[in-house]
Amino acid sequence: MKKLFLLVAALCLVLLPASAAHAQQFDLTFGVSGLTGTSSTATLPTIGGGAYPSFGLDFLFFHNLGVGFNAAFRAKQNLYQGFQPFRPFFYDFDAVYAPPLGKHAQAELSAGLGTESLRFYTPTFTCSFTGCTNFVSSNHFLGQFGGALRLYVTNRVFIRPEAHLYVVRNNFEFSGSRATRFGVSIGYSFKNQE
Numbered sequence: 001m002k003k004l005f006l007l008v009a010a011l012c013l014v015l016l017p018a019s020a021a022h023a024q025q026f027d028l029t030f031g032v033s034g035l036t037g038t039s040s041t042a043t044l045p046t047i048g049g050g051a052y053p054s055f056g057l058d059f060l061f062f063h064n065l066g067v068g069f070n071a072a073f074r075a076k077q078n079l080y081q082g083f084q085p086f087r088p089f090f091y092d093f094d095a096v097y098a099p100p101l102g103k104h105a106q107a108e109l110s111a112g113l114g115t116e117s118l119r120f121y122t123p124t125f126t127c128s129f130t131g132c133t134n135f136v137s138s139n140h141f142l143g144q145f146g147g148a149l150r151l152y153v154t155n156r157v158f159i160r161p162e163a164h165l166y167v168v169r170n171n172f173e174f175s176g177s178r179a180t181r182f183g184v185s186i187g188y189s190f191k192n193q194e
Helices: 002-022
Strands: 025-037 051-062 065-073 078-080 084-097 105-128 131-152 157-168 178-191
Touching: 025 157, 051 084, 051 178, 065 105, 084 131, 084 157, 105 157, 131 178
Parallel strands: none
Antiparallel strands: 025 051, 025 178, 051 065, 065 084, 078 084, 084 105, 105 131, 131 157, 157 178
């Protein structure tokens, strides 16, 4: 996970000068969320619960339309069926629409596709030519629908209450195919000045 964040951060640093020259707006966000899921059943647990640090970025390049990326993961491992440590990760690439709502607010709607990656941790490490891991992943395709409200504290810094609905395909490890993430992020906009 650290490698992914370092890769995304490096990508942002490389793309930042280009985005300032060509994009209408480039935004970075960091936040924390909670996750709710379908209630547990007699045989399957819920995916909900826990704190989820999140990271996001978006490029708005045409009349408040653009593209974005979001990543969120459970901060601490949970126990699956009471004994197997696991941690879910959510990644999505989205289309973003963010119209202004006056001088100090901006709506944000997003929809996209991504992956739910469930890491089930083991007591031993498995090594290959790419390195050693102590987990087995189960990955599932997902659709993401999100909404947020950017409230600008300064011309560039904003606070963003947000909600994301994940519809996960073949989420057979858990009691349902839907999960909802609610949270708040702090963001910074690299805007072209008007």
